[in-house]
Amino acid sequence: MTQTPHTAPPTSITLTRTGARTYEATNAAGATVRVGGEGALSPVELLLAALAGCSAIDVDVVTARRAEPTRFEVTASGRKSTEGGNHLEDVTLRFALEFPEGPEGDQARARIDNALRASHERDCTVSRTVELATPVTFERVD
Incomplete structure (x- = not known):
């Protein structure tokens, strides 16, 4: 289909x-x-926050159905480069996730990798837009 x-x-x-x-x-x-x-x-920090926030929501929706996290932190980072015009390189999202001991926590932990993969490959509009190099149009309005 x-x-x-x-x-x-x-x-x-x-x-x-x-x-x-x-x-x-x-x-x-x-x-x-x-x-x-x-x-x-700054605008660059807002971009990093949007990347982290988008994927955090994707992962949280999947894992919190099983157990509430005891730690849920996402760090987004990138290195500014001026070669070829200002842009970020080496953009990385690091997820520090912890769940309580027990069967529910085990179920949540077991879903982290699939949730990260789905967010990166399909679900996170922000990272997908950046990675697909979506053209941006600038228009002047008088």
């Missing part, structure tokens, strides 16, 4: 300048996050 590709409606945020090199991103539901400036995440 062949699966028909599905394209969801566009997802968007609006980024508004709030001061010198500081911005606020707002989604359709009204949630906001500060970008840049003192005490806020």
Whole structure:
């Protein structure tokens, strides 16, 4: 059986300048996050957070059905390179997951590797978009 590709409606945020090199991103539901400036995440850090958050949700959904984690931390890192224009290299997500002793914890631990693989190969929209090198269009609106 062949699966028909599905394209969801566009997802968007609006980024508004709030001061010198500081911005606020707002989604359709009204949630906001500060970008840049003192005490806020940089755009690169937000990209790493999006990568980590997307895969964390994928893995959490699968493992937490069996047992609540006692530790669930994802570290996203990358090395900035200027060769060929600014970009990140060696982007890595490291999952530190622990579950309680017992059958439920064992079931959760047994699903970690498959959940990581599924997130990386199919489910995480953010990492899949980065890895597929999706073109980005810049448009000026007057």
